[in-house]
Structures are given as C-alpha cells and as structure tokens.
Amino acid sequence: MRNSYRVHGALFFVALIYAANYSLSKDVMPHYLGPFGIVTLRIVGATVFFTIIKYVVAPQDKIKGWADNLRSLACGICGIGVNQLLFFSGLNLTSPISASLLQTIAPIVVVVASAILLNEKITLPRLLGIAVGASGAAALILSRNVQAAIYPQATLGNVYILANATVFGLYLVLVQPLMRKYHAFTVLARVFLVGVFLAVPFGWHEALTADYAHFPLSIWLEIGYMVVFLTILAYLLNNWALKYASPALLGVYIYLQPVLAVLIAVALNKDHLTWGKAGQALLIFLGVWLVSQKPPTPVAPLTTAQD
Template sequence: MNKQVQVHASLFLVALIYGSNYSIAKEVMPAYVGPFGLIVIRVVSAALFFGIFARFVTKEKIVGRADNMRVILCGVAGIAVNQLCFFSGLNLTAPINAALLQVTVPIVVLIFSAILLHERVGKRKVTGILIACLGAFLLIYTSRGESASGNLLGDLLIILNATSFGLYLVLVKPLMQRYQTITIVSRIFTVGAVLVLPFGFSQLLTPTYSSFPVSIWAAILFMVLGVTIVAYLLNTWALRYASPSLVGAYIYLQPVMAILIAVGLGKDVFTWQKGLYALLIFAGVYLVSRAKQRVREEQKVNFE
C-alpha cells in the first residue's frame, strides 16, 4: 500500500476513534468513574504497555538534553494538560460542543508553528483565525444558559485542551524525524503518567468496580486500547510522514462523526445555532488551510 494512503487511512481511523470517544466517555463519567480517575486508568495503562513494548522491541534511547527536554514538554502538553482538560471539559459540556471546539486545533497548530517554527502568517490566515475564533466564541457564549446543552467552563476547558494538543503536534514533529514512534510515545506517556497520578488517584480508588456492568467495562477498554494506545500510535506514526497541519486537519472529521454518533445514541441534540457556529469554525479553518496550500504550491514544495 502506498505510504500516503497508509498515512491518510491511519489519520481517518484516528478521527473515527476520537469521534466515538465523545459519547462513549460520557457513559462512564461521572456516574461510574470521575474524569481524573478515568485519565489515570488510561494514561498509566498506556504508559505500562508502551514502556514494556519499547523496552523489548526497540531498546532505543533518547539522547541529548534538548531532546529529553522536548519529550518532557510533549508529555506535559500532549498527555497531562491535554487529557486533564479534555475529560474535565467533556464531563461538563455536551459531546457536540466538545467535538466542534476541537476543530480549532489546526488554528492552534498554525499559531504555534508561526511562533516556534517561524512560519509566515499572511492576511488570509489571520482572517481565517478570526472567523474560527468568532465561531468558537459564539458557541461558548451561548453555552451559558440553563437550557443550553453545553457548559461555559466545560467549553473553555476543551479550548485549553485543543491548545495543548496543537502545541504537542508542533513540539513532537522534530522528535519523530530522529526516533522510532514507539520510543517517543512510551517516553511521552511515562511523563504524562507521573503528572496525572496525583490529580486522579483519589477518584481512582472511589468506585466499586465489581458493580460495573459489562457495557461500562467495554467502554473503559475501548478508551484504553482504542483511544489511548491505538490512536496515539497511529497519530504519532503519521507525523513521521506528514506535516503537523495535515494531522491537525483530520480533526475536521471528528465533529462529523461525533455528531452522528451522539445524535444517533440520543446523547445530544444538534441545533441550527450549533450548525451556524460550526460553519464559522470550518470556514475559518478552511481559509487557513487554503492559505497554507497556496504557499506550498508557490514554493513547489510537497510537505504532505
């Protein structure tokens, strides 16, 4: 199979897994496990899996102070802050709100790429950023009412989650050029596990796990194996052959899948207001993506 087809297939599967996670996670928390306790289950399980796998398969070491510091930053942004904010936000807000706000990730990637990688930001990109931010602001602002399905604090936490994940995509790219995927992922999750454990340890001990129905255990297993292990592996592997913006662009599929799943399961309602705000977010991200594509065409460089 062509390498580019593999990359796109991997990113599509990641989007499908993440899109399903919005509704599945809402089944588990807070009724069975608190959001921070669920994070500890996910991150520690993944850290053990990746750590054992890396130790016996790759046996690769990360060398140099700069690369080790970058791994720590990736663990903070890509695992600890990302996961804590996402599950805290999802616990409070509606699945569709969370999915729509995740679309801002490519915008965040662009901003951090401009700051850290000195990528040029033109008028079209600035316009796209402003339009997308307007859509996100309106979605968050209208979540304040009692009749709204969203939640103001929850939406803000999802925005912070998207920001940390966008920073992670930019930070991890140079590491993927020098080390194997499993090496990077195992180190990142080890850092993340150490950081999230103090936040979720008490919530981890609270539930009566013997009373959990099979469906809840299946949901937890899906979040550990699918959302945490498989999705992170595929996402990080794809970064070896794709630009951070391409990986970020696949975030567009998440709200589509999340909306279909959430509405299909009766977990949320898709209103015309959310549709309008979603169009603003998508339009802004489209302008940013088109601007990046035009720059690449002018320079005759294929980054994807």
C-alpha cells in the same frame, strides 16, 4: 502517493475514535468513574503498554541530549498530563456539542506554533483552509438543536476544553522533531511516563475508590475503548502520521470530529442528516484539502555555460 493515502487513512481513523469518545465518556462519568480516574486508567495502561513494546522493538533506542530530553518533557506535560486532565474535566462539565466546537481551535494553534517553532510557511491556501474548515465545523455544531440537559458549570468546562485544545495543538508541533529522529515507541513511552507523574496524583483516589464490582459490561467496554483505542491506538497513529504530515494537516483533521459525531448519532437514531449538514461537512473536507496543499517549490532559473 500510497503513503499519502495511509497518512490520511490514519488521521481519519483517529478523528473517528475521538468523535465516538464524546458520547462514550458521558456514559462513564461521573456516575461510574470521575474524570481524573478515567485519565489515570488511560495513562497508566498506555504507559505500561508503550514501555513494554519499546523494549521489545527498539531496546537500544534512547532519547539523547538536553534539548531532546527537555522537549520530551514538554511533550509529556502538554500532550499527555495537562491535555487529558483538562479534556475530561471539561467534558464532564459541559456538553459534547460545546466540547467538539471548541476543539476546532487546535489547528489554529498548530499553524501559528509551526510558523514560530518550525519555521513552517503559512500559505494563503492554508489560511483559507483553516477559515473554511472552521466555518463548516462551527455552522454544523451551532445548527444542531439545543440539548435538553442542563450543565450549570458549562462555562468552566468550556474554559477547560479551550485550554485543552491549545496545549494539544502545541504538543503536535513539539513532538514532530522527536518522532522524525527516534522510534515512535521510544517517544511514546517517554511522554506517557512523564504524563503518569503529572496525572496520577490527581486521579489515583478516584481510580482506587470506584465501585468496579457493579460496573455493567457496557461500561467496562467503554473504559476499554478509552484505554485501547482513544489512548494507545490514537496516539500511535497520530505520532506515526507526524513522520510524513505537517502538524497543520494533522491538526486540521480535528475538524472532522463533529462531522463523524453526527454520522454516529444518525446511525444510532439520535440525529437526522439534512442537506444543510451535508453542505457543512463538504466545507470541512474542503478545509482539510486546502491545508494539506504543500507550498509550491520554486524553480531554479536556467543558466548558460560560460566559455
């Protein structure tokens, strides 16, 4: 029971980190740093961190066999390289509201992929939880006032975000067997290393040509947040939770992101919390609870002793 609280606490903190990123990333790009430049700094920084920590805490742990190595390659492509390139490209072109709405597709991908790849049972409560959570998130985001800013390439940005949510949902399913078999730092060091080879060719120019000397302190802090919290800590907590939670439960916490984004906006006096928004938040929490319910274990019939 105590470990269950820790899992939910970790997933909640990850949702909070991601929710804050929608606003922080907009402060940085594209004026100070392009989307691919941000991805490069994030992935390179995280790769160095996880590689060093891996050789300190689990020096003998190695991913073995063709199957696991191919799986780690797929995880690096889906969960690190393609995922982050698509997300920041999309967020750079569309509004945070649209981006957070489209992120809710990931739990649907997780449930379907879990059923196909992990033979995980899709129960009626889980299907209901997906529907309730999605309706709450959609109602919350669509009820907000239309932003005055104009995004001429919003359609393309929305396509990128939709693709990002899809590949991230697939990553959550693919990485689970690795996290249960190997040390967390072993897996993260490998998948981020794969991500480096995929992302750096796209972002090295933006990262090297940025005018870092004229970055204000607030921008440096936001970049540090994206490297330390959004990349290192969020991935670490997410992958640790996969040891104890189903991919469906981890994926559905994405529904919390728009709720937390509203709370952050209220704290910064950029939005107002209404009874309607409170009701929509309750729908999302109800969806999380329903998806977290495990299928009942069938009881074996009693047998009588034979003479």
